[in-house]
Amino acid sequence: MSKDAPVSEPTLHCPEILLSRRRVEETDEGARLVLIVRVSCPHFCNLTGTTVLVTDNEGGELELPLASFNGVENETDEFIVATGSRGGTYSWTASYLDAGEGRPSHDLVTSTLSFDYRPHATSLAVWGYPAHACAGDSVTLMVGATCSKGCVLEGRRVSVLDEGGRECAEAALGSRPWEGTQALYWGTATFTLGAPRGLQRFDARLGDDAEHGAAACGFSLFVAPQPDCILTIAVCGQGDGAPVVGATVSVHPRVATTDTEGTVVLAACAGSARLDAYAEGYERYHADLLVTGDSTLTVSLVPKPRYEEDF
Amino acid sequence: MASDTDARHAQHEEAQVSRRQFVKRAGIVGGTVGALGAAGVLQGCTAADGAGASSQWWLPAKWDVETDVVVVGTGDAGCPAAIRAHDAGAKVIVIDKGDFFGGCSVLGGGNSQLACTSIQTRFDITDDPEWDYDDTMEFGLYRSNPEVLQAWIDNSDSYARWAEDVCEMAWARIGKQEPARVPRSHLAAAYRGQSEGSGIVISMHFFEQLEKRGIEVLLRHKMTKIFREPNGPVLGIEVETPDGTIAIKARRGVVIATGGFKGNSQMVRAWHPAFDETLIWSGWPDVLPTGDGHLCVMNIGGGVVDMSFIMEFSGRLGSRQYVRWDRPHFDNPSTRTGLPNSRLEHIVFVENSGRRYLNEAGWEAGHTLPWLPHMVAFLNIKGRPRMEWMVTDQDGAEDAEWTSYEDAFINPDPTKSPCIEPGWVAKADTLAELARQMGVPAAALEETVATYNASVAAGADPEFQRPGPLFPIARPPYWAARWCRMSHDQCTGIRVNQKMQVVDQMEQWQPDGGDSKPISAEKVIPRLYAAGECTGGTGGAVRGSGKRGWYQVHGYIAGDLVAKETPLA
Structure with a gap:
């Protein structure tokens, strides 16, 4: 029997690619996303120097080198993509294909990332309400609203609606964000619990204005009988x-x-x-x-x- | 004859020069390799000038280096094997494909589970061989091999004393770990600035003993093949070095101590298809145990057992690294990464869709298995990569002690402890803003938390039956951290007998009758030993904690026995 020929590696490797998001930042023109692409080959190929192509949903292209290799993963440096100023869903696709001159080639792989951009998106938080209360008790809670661009929402009013959609309280947002938050403008709302026992659901609602959309946040209280x-x-x-x-x-x-x-x-x-x-x-x-x-x-x-x- | 001798001498010189070159570049640790012996006339095989060109297909073109014993791997199994083999009179070369000494053993904790030792007696701990056996059998779902398990029990005490007497290690304390009913996890004393019980201390002691004996340790040397005479003994190995491929002849035998195969995605998926890309590429940036030992052993007919019990998951919160990214070394031990994950009372888990997917109280980090409910829930997450986010409010962040790591949430930096990955943590004023940072649908997350809070108010979780008391997620700001699952180690592997000899799988081709026989009666591959995580049999479907104690005992057994093999000519 002749000596074994060396076992050759497959000539086409099937790598994996992941386009992942590291940070999101709001600007006046839209949102900026800090992204990174990782490509890993099951054969532990060092692919540094080869490039990843990132395309957006309007046909824009960005070519990025794989800049580092840790023994498993090849990474690009962080890079920034931006949405337009209009709201909507934006997506980016990273593709990797390496013809492999003088080394094994790597098959085409892609990874897509989507981002839903809503300019001046508002959202609400409700907290500080008791876990339970009795019918007829007065309940005070905190309600806060924030804008994705950090707008000051002082003076805006948030309604609290009961399960039947009736407004039972209202909060006026104050001038200072809630402690520990960036821009959560908040106020208090007080109302008296109705008679039905058990779980009662409520909604806090912020109406829209010229710049901001509406927002809502649900919460629940347990109305217990008086303990005896x-x-x-x-x-x-x-x-x-x-x-x-x-x-x-x-x-x-x-x-x-x-x-x-x-x-x-x-x-x-x-x-x-x-x-x-x-x-x-x-x-x-x-x-x-x-x-x-x-x-x-x-x-x-x-x-x-x-x-x-x-x- | 004289010309023969001269020719061999010339080849010897050439081999020595070659060896010096690769040794220098690899940063060899002490010692020299002995002179090449007579050209190899193989046992059971005529012909073959081992030092020269060969017509036998199973031989290398030439042996570049020759020694008695080659140990593959510098971890907890390889080191005791090398020291014991040397002390039994063998010339030993140790190789490791990594560029630092110690393999995974320098990264881990120092618990070494040992059975019925005099060290336990010293600490007034009463153990019993039957307890050791029963505990391990039960924990491994009765898939341990009785004889292999017994070998660990029978050799634990002599190993533990050897570690102190010969390796100058001091066992400072014995802790209790699953599955032990009494404390069995031996912890080494603080040493040269490293703390008591740290894993690196064990590697430091082994390193010093290797150095003291002048045993060669060749880093960046990767085994790519085992040379075995057909149906006969192992003769040596092929090794990739920074300067090219060489063949090392092992006159007495080879000890495979290569660790697991978690770094080899193809192998992991071949044995357990549930491990998709979400589970593979995590942690262990440098060491990457890639199953070289398993593959080389299988390639020459060696057996493996229960390979799909890979499968102990571990994980980190907010970090993709199992240990700190820096290259570990004795003056720079690895440190644990990730955020605290033990207090979960105020936390809900959501997946890619922004919805809960399991009973959070039934979830447990580390040492988890694919068939447990939370792993099944994980495997059912749609979308790739699968994301598991832990979400809470300010109360929960304080309870979980995440607030102590606020800077890591705001400025995540994978290069600084606790090595938080950008994009894997989030903190925001509202849940909708949190969802935007997490990359999950905001409306779904808001609805999930509103529904959960309603369950909290109602006092019952109809969706997942999380037991009470339940706490609402309400007080801003809101916090989230993503869980990173990673395969931790292999429960089983190369099939060895009680002497750590590799069993010949080909014996199964035409079994001798229908009766089962003990593993000690099965045919082995002569001169081939395996020890440590790469082997199967001591545990079973599950590996308990402190298993580096098993690995050390394996190496202790194998090193002595390989050195006592009759040398090949």
Whole structure:
């Protein structure tokens, strides 16, 4: 038998390509997207120096070299593409094809990325409302609005509508963004909860103006009956029986955290209820209760096995 | 005779020059290779002047370098194999395709799971061989090979003592990890500025022992082929070096310690088609275990076992890197990347469409398997690449401790710890703005969160049955970070027996009768050993934590036995 001929590599490699978005920035003329293209070949080919073609949906072309190789992936440098000033969906497609002069060639692969540009897009946030309340309670919540270009929205009004579409409150947006945000202008709205019990859904709505579109944001409140019982719940660890401090305990809709004695006191309504508890280092706990009056309960949490972490 | 000797001497000189050249360029570590022996007359085979041109197709044109033992890989399995082989009297060359010493072992944590050791006794830990066996069997879904598993148990103590007595390592502490019912994860003491329990300390000790013995370590040397006499012993390997391809003759044998194959996408997909592009190209930028050992072994008829149990996923939050990108070295150990991901009470997961896709409370990072519900949910995500975003509000960001990493959210930089990838984190005033940054439909994300908040208010999650208590996502600003799944290591691999000898797959061609036989009775490929992550049998479908202890024991066994093989002429 003759000596084996060297096994030759396939002459056509099938790489993978990914056009990915790193940042989006708003400008006066539209949006600018910072992109990067990665091409990887299953044969670990170093493709630096070869080029990726990026085309936009209007036929514009950009040729970019693969600038670096980490042993697996070939990357272009970051590059910027821009939308037009008009709203709409913009897309870009990166293509890679390497004829491979003197080396294996690489088959055509493409990756497309789309971006929906809405100039002066507004959006809302609603927060600060209680997890639950009783019929007849007055509820105050915060509502904020932002414009994608960071416009000052001071003075704009946001309506709060109930499930039937009736306006139940209104908030006027103030002059300063909410703490920790870039441009979330906010105000408060107060209204009185109606009679129906259970889940009530609301909508906050911001109308449009000459420059900005409308926006809406839904939220829900649980309208509970007045509690008539008090549950005192002691949480301890199974085994040593030591109180578990900082455990989260809920008897829907009320939630509390255990004190230094491992105890919480929760108001509850007579009837069936579900009790949930968890604490770091313990398995989750739940029990179905039939609440008939003031009670004291002990919840025993099972410790999770403690393991060293691998890297 | 004299002319023969002269000719061999000339070839010897040539080989030495050649060797010096590649050694110099590769940054060799100490030592010299012994002189070439007599030209190879192979066992069981006539002919073949091993140092000269050969007419046998299974031989190289010439042997460029000759030694007793070649160890392929400088990780936790390769190093003890090389040290033990040397100490048993063999001349040893260690090669590694990477350009730094230690392979994946320098990147990982230092837990070394060992069974029934005197070190455990020193720390007042009572272990039992039956517990070791049962724990590992159960955790690996009863797919361990009984004899191979037992070999780890039986050799753990002598290895642990050898590591201290011979390698000058000090076991400082023993921790408890899955699947151990008692603490078994041996952690090395702090050493030369590296902290107790760090993985790099183990590699540092091995490196020093190799250096002390003058054992050659050739970096940037990649094995591309094993030379095996047909149906006979292994004779040596072919190696790609920075200066071209050479053949190294191994008179006593070869130890394959090449690690897993997670870096080889074709191989991963061949064994487990669920691993698509979303799961492959993540992390491990430099080391890239590519299954060279598995492929070379299979090519000469070596067996593999349960290869589709690749499959321990691990991941990072907001980072595509498993460890810091910098090249690891002893004075620059790798560090963990990504954002905290252990506190998820206030977080919802959404995929490409901006919708939830699983019960977040049933999700667990690391050591997860393809058949677990959250992996099934992941594999069902439409769109490519699959995205898994963790979304929360300011309360959740504070609870998850993301707020400590605010700068990484605003100025993500993959080159600085925690190595956050631009485009993989987002922070915004509203959910719609957050969605725009994430690249998911804004209306869908708003609707998802509104629906989830309604479930929170109602006290039940009808969609995914997430257990309570549930917390709304409400208080701005909003935060999101993308989860990066990556294959972590292989649970199984080259089929070895209890002596770490590679089993000959061809034996299955015409099995001798219908009865199963223990692996120790199966035919092996003479002089071929494998150790570490590249092997299968110790664990099963799942690898427990601290498995570098297994790898070290494998190398410890293989190194001694390969050195005791009768040398080829």
